[in-house]
Amino acid sequence: MPVVTEPRAAPAPPTGRPRRQRVVVLGSTGSIGTSTLDVISGLPDRFEVVGLSARSRREDLFAQAARFRPEWVALVEGDGEPGELLPGVEFLTRPEEVARRVQSPDVDVVVSAVVGAAGIRCTWAALEAGKTVALANKETLVVAGELVMSLVAERGGRLLPVDSEHSAIFQAIAGRPEGIERLVLTGSGGPFRGRSRAELNDVTVEQALNHPTWRMGPKITVDSATLMNKALEVIEARWLFGCPPEKIDVIIHPESIIHSFVEFVDGSVLAQLSPPDMRLPIQYALTYPDRQPCPARKLNWRELSAFHFEPPDRQTFPALDLGYEVAARGGTAGAVLNAANEVAVDAFLDRRLPFPDIVRACRAVLDAHTFDPRPTLDGLLAADRWARQEVRRWTSLNPPARRP
Numbered sequence: 001m002p003v004v005t006e007p008r009a010a011p012a013p014p015t016g017r018p019r020r021q022r023v024v025v026l027g028s029t030g031s032i033g034t035s036t037l038d039v040i041s042g043l044p045d046r047f048e049v050v051g052l053s054a055r056s057r058r059e060d061l062f063a064q065a066a067r068f069r070p071e072w073v074a075l076v077e078g079d080g081e082p083g084e085l086l087p088g089v090e091f092l093t094r095p096e097e098v099a100r101r102v103q104s105p106d107v108d109v110v111v112s113a114v115v116g117a118a119g120i121r122c123t124w125a126a127l128e129a130g131k132t133v134a135l136a137n138k139e140t141l142v143v144a145g146e147l148v149m150s151l152v153a154e155r156g157g158r159l160l161p162v163d164s165e166h167s168a169i170f171q172a173i174a175g176r177p178e179g180i181e182r183l184v185l186t187g188s189g190g191p192f193r194g195r196s197r198a199e200l201n202d203v204t205v206e207q208a209l210n211h212p213t214w215r216m217g218p219k220i221t222v223d224s225a226t227l228m229n230k231a232l233e234v235i236e237a238r239w240l241f242g243c244p245p246e247k248i249d250v251i252i253h254p255e256s257i258i259h260s261f262v263e264f265v266d267g268s269v270l271a272q273l274s275p276p277d278m279r280l281p282i283q284y285a286l287t288y289p290d291r292q293p294c295p296a297r298k299l300n301w302r303e304l305s306a307f308h309f310e311p312p313d314r315q316t317f318p319a320l321d322l323g324y325e326v327a328a329r330g331g332t333a334g335a336v337l338n339a340a341n342e343v344a345v346d347a348f349l350d351r352r353l354p355f356p357d358i359v360r361a362c363r364a365v366l367d368a369h370t371f372d373p374r375p376t377l378d379g380l381l382a383a384d385r386w387a388r389q390e391v392r393r394w395t396s397l398n399p400p401a402r403r404p
């Protein structure tokens, strides 16, 4: 398997003290974004915030600007008025401007924490400019993994995983990717673990959002309930670690303490353990290859009694099959699955689609799409647009009452 990245030494300034890394946080008001700023505020000698972008949470964004004093902030779905923003902080409103700013020579690290395929444009721009990207936006790799990994290799950037499972694997590999037999992604199983297929027909939005171990945004929480999150993570691991899907396993581990395993050819297995707290993988991506004290919760070994494992129930949660299928096919399949899932999850959250239909709609759209094995980035974005339309068409043709 190829090496994910090689660390590059920070430039040594004349004073002998490394200069602070200049960080842009894309998606700064979401769950990962706020945790990132929490980590950065604990390491003021290492990092400074130069740019923050959010979709629509204006007050939160402006409060972050007042606290971190970035050079610019961007609100891509707002009224375009800077209003009460601090003087001296530039106010951007267009994604193209953000994409241009992340390429600036002044930027060292871009934390990509936007939800969904909307995160691709700026992540791509950062990698195009050879930046270090701490990637929480797994959709970038689900949609365009093959092209993104080629771009990283071509432009000399670095892609460091923030997703807890992929961070665990990255930590276990520790820069030596030789001799890997198998990657084992762990998953909590979500709020509906142990239920039968029939029992999922009437689950509510509130039940789906009640995750047993992680506190996250609504999209990824619903993905965890369908196991689509694990399906997307199989695809993410396939590209990030260059690992064929038949060497990627998924195991349910309800405690969410072991974040993943790597099995090596000699039979040795390395894992990474910590309480479910995203600040640890975020900080590791930022300080890699160094380790620093972290605000994340620590394991209390006296309170631990047992770890449990079980195979995923692929009858009840067919999303995993879609993940493996898409990881094996590559091409436009990831863009189509991801877009279909985004629209279907939105419809579920709006109470327009029953829970089991999220994955059913994804299956239907994936089956209806004209597969292209070697798409360009534009081709992937076109496949994404097509899939969004197709889900809307599928749901309008199949109102809940008439579905089998």
Ligand code: MG
Pocket: 163, 164, 165, 233
């Ligand atoms: Mg994860």
